Amino acid sequence: MIPFITKEIVENRKWLTEEEMADLLALAQTLPGSVAVNTATFIGYRLKGLYGAIVAIMGISLPTFFIMLVLGGLYYFFQSNPLVKGAFRGMGTTIVALMVYSAIKIAKTSIVDKPTFFLLVLSIPILFYIHPLVVLFIGALLGIINWSILRRFGFFQKQATKRMMGKSG
Amino acid sequence: MLTDLFFTFFIIGLGSFGGGYAILPVIEHESVHHGWMTTQEFTHLVGVAGMAPGPIATNITVLVGFSINGWLGAIVSAVGITLPSFLLVILIYSFLMKFRQKKAVSAAFYGMKPVVTGLIIFASIKFALANGVISIYFTIQYISLVALFILSLFALFKLNWHPALIIVASGMIGAVIYS
Numbered sequence: 001m002i003p004f005i006t007k008e009i010v011e012n013r014k015w016l017t018e019e020e021m022a023d024l025l026a027l028a029q030t031l032p033g034s035v036a037v038n039t040a041t042f043i044g045y046r047l048k049g050l051y052g053a054i055v056a057i058m059g060i061s062l063p064t065f066f067i068m069l070v071l072g073g074l075y076y077f078f079q080s081n082p083l084v085k086g087a088f089r090g091m092g093t094t095i096v097a098l099m100v101y102s103a104i105k106i107a108k109t110s111i112v113d114k115p116t117f118f119l120l121v122l123s124i125p126i127l128f129y130i131h132p133l134v135v136l137f138i139g140a141l142l143g144i145i146n147w148s149i150l151r152r153f154g155f156f157q158k159q160a161t162k163r164m165m166g167k168s169g
Numbered sequence: 170m171l172t173d174l175f176f177t178f179f180i181i182g183l184g185s186f187g188g189g190y191a192i193l194p195v196i197e198h199e200s201v202h203h204g205w206m207t208t209q210e211f212t213h214l215v216g217v218a219g220m221a222p223g224p225i226a227t228n229i230t231v232l233v234g235f236s237i238n239g240w241l242g243a244i245v246s247a248v249g250i251t252l253p254s255f256l257l258v259i260l261i262y263s264f265l266m267k268f269r270q271k272k273a274v275s276a277a278f279y280g281m282k283p284v285v286t287g288l289i290i291f292a293s294i295k296f297a298l299a300n301g302v303i304s305i306y307f308t309i310q311y312i313s314l315v316a317l318f319i320l321s322l323f324a325l326f327k328l329n330w331h332p333a334l335i336i337v338a339s340g341m342i343g344a345v346i347y348s
Binding site for chain 2: 027028030031032033034036037038041042045046050053057061063064065067068069071072073075076079082083084085086087088089090091092093094095096097098099100101102103106107109110111112116117119120121122123124127128131132133135136137138139140141142143144146147148
């Protein structure tokens with residue numbers, strides 16, 4: 001999706017330069033939400049202000065929105081059909097496989113040292129008891145605390161921040 | 170009901186860091202706690218959402234909204250989950266183009282990304298339990314589910330198939346062997 005947007009915006013339409021696009025992408029990744037949707041909103045805002053942002057976000061969201069309405073309608077219409085029931089049994093398994101796949105992929109960039117590994121192992125049982133958003137927030141907080149402690153003892157700083165900045169965010 | 174949908178998804182949208190599958194357990198948690206659906210029904214909807222293009226989190230949000238309150242619920246939920254990032258994009262653009270260089274942001278992500286990973290693992294355990302992929306009974310059906318699971322992983326890692334294609338393929342296999 002992202003290479004597709006970049007090609008269209010930078011090469012075909014020449015709305016942004018490559019550097020501008022890289023900046024927007026980095027920013028879009030930092031914010032909550034889908035990177036593609038955030039990038040589209042950024043581009044719209046960059047080109048035509050608030051109006052451009054609204055048009056861009058509608059443009060990128062509406063096609064899938066309508067597809068989802070149609071698929072959702074079909075699902076609720078056919079959900080008790082035995083063939084469809086069987087299909088969803090099979091699909092549920094694939095969903096789990098997809099999650100395992102994306103967990104492994106994201107682990108490659110998120111688990112960079114012992115503290116991050118420890119945080120991962122700790123977070124899984126905790127998630128069964130505490131609201132996921134709270135755990136996410138605690139994780140961010142721990143990251144900042146860890147960083148400010150390292151900064152205070154300047155001794156570790158160079159190597160630790162290098163590792164942090166290089167592989168995360 | 171509509172305001173409940175809106176605010177639930179607005180909060181989720183605010184916290185949807187990491188994107189994709191990381192936010193699914195949050196939506197699942199809220200949907201089940203509100204009594205909107207069971208984990209199993211939610212997994213079905215994830216299957217539907219995964220077949221379409223677009224961010225899976227927004228897709229699933231549209232489906233949950235649709236199942237609760239028809240197309241109006243779908244619109245309200247979709248706007249709810251999209252609005253926080255929309256507002257943030259505009260806010261950030263207005264006065265913080267150098268935001269990404271702030272070391273504190275990287276530090277926060279350093280701590281948040283392992284939790285995002287944990288979230289996805291947590292979600293896969295939950296969904297595996299709800300869909301019988303983890304079970305203590307070794308029936309023929311269970312063995313076939315595990316086989317399908319391994320086949321899916323193989324298609325993802327080795328064959329590099331598109332996820333939507335694998336979902337459709339396993340749906341077809343499922344329709345044949347489980348109906």
